Amino acid sequence: MAEFWCNSSNHTSLGCTPSKALHGIEPICGTMPIYTGEPAFLAELAVNNENLLAKSSLVNRPSAKMSLKFYGPCKVSEHNNTSVYRLDLPPVLLRLDAPEICRLARLNHAFRGAAGADFVWEAKLPENYRHLIGYVEGGGEEGRRRRRRAGTKEIYARLSRPVSFDDGTKEFWLEKSKGRVCMALSSKALVITGIDDRRYWTHMPTTESRFQSVAYLQQIWWFEVVGELDFCFPVGTYSLYFRVHLGKFSKRFGRRVCSTEHVHGWNKKPVRFQLSTSDGQNALSQCYLDEPGSWVLYHAGDFVxxxxxxxxxxxxxxAQIDCTHTKGGLCVDSVLVYPKGFQQEKVVTGKISEMRSS
Known part of the structure; x- marks a missing residue:
């Protein structure tokens, strides 16, 4: 009765009862039909009826008593054939972002249990999350079995942390709010003209890079940075950026300082950015590099x-290929692929001179 009273009382912050916020209906005093999902019982489900469905979870709990026993109540919205039903899942949790679900789980035991349900987190994961979890290393055969048994909440939490591949030169992660895939490629994963000649380029260790190292250009005539990437991206539109910094930065007496005395040549001619995909998408843009002293994301183009x-x-x-003058004083950190509209740093978009899909 105490739990029923809590679930049927209006919360000032929610503006409704916890039962209404979680399930979309007011709490029912009495019994509700419970179905296990067996075909014999599925035939008894009726459209527009509220039903509790038995939970089948692969998450290992310290005690079976701690596992949720049922999902619901869920309304049967459509009956396609003898054993196929479409259910209306609790609307609130499915509309919330991942951080909001975690905050909602602090309200009471009912919300905490619902926030751990597999179907809630599966809706937040990208369509190919089972392919993405295959990049997670460690544990050998036992690790693979453990990943197969993992619940969707655990998978979401693991993919929200950076997952490295290709000898640590590339990594991807899910941005925590929407569960969209982001990716970064280090300067060591790129083909940089003259990178092996210390007269032109050096690798500079720094904590300002997620890869702990950047490529610093001292001086060169032919500037060109090229990269390739093969990856199964979830459905959506993505933007590709080059993360660069004009000037050589360091720390002096605990403070960050930036020297721009070797920065030259970037105001003579714009830098050209190109992007193409295996399915015929192309983008071409150009802009001048004129933002010294801070990290800037230069937008190369979008792809779908x-x-x-x-x-x-x-x-x-x-690239900036012009042998009439030298250029230098540039740090190249990485190439970033973000869902379109998602950005965490200053972005510069050049003039798009051509963009097509063939």
């Missing part, structure tokens, strides 16, 4: 992924 189960091959470049 339509098949999450097929690898999309990207080719991209950043």
């Amino acid at each position: 992924s339509t098949n999450p189960r097929q690898a999309l091959k990207l080719k991209f470049s950043m």
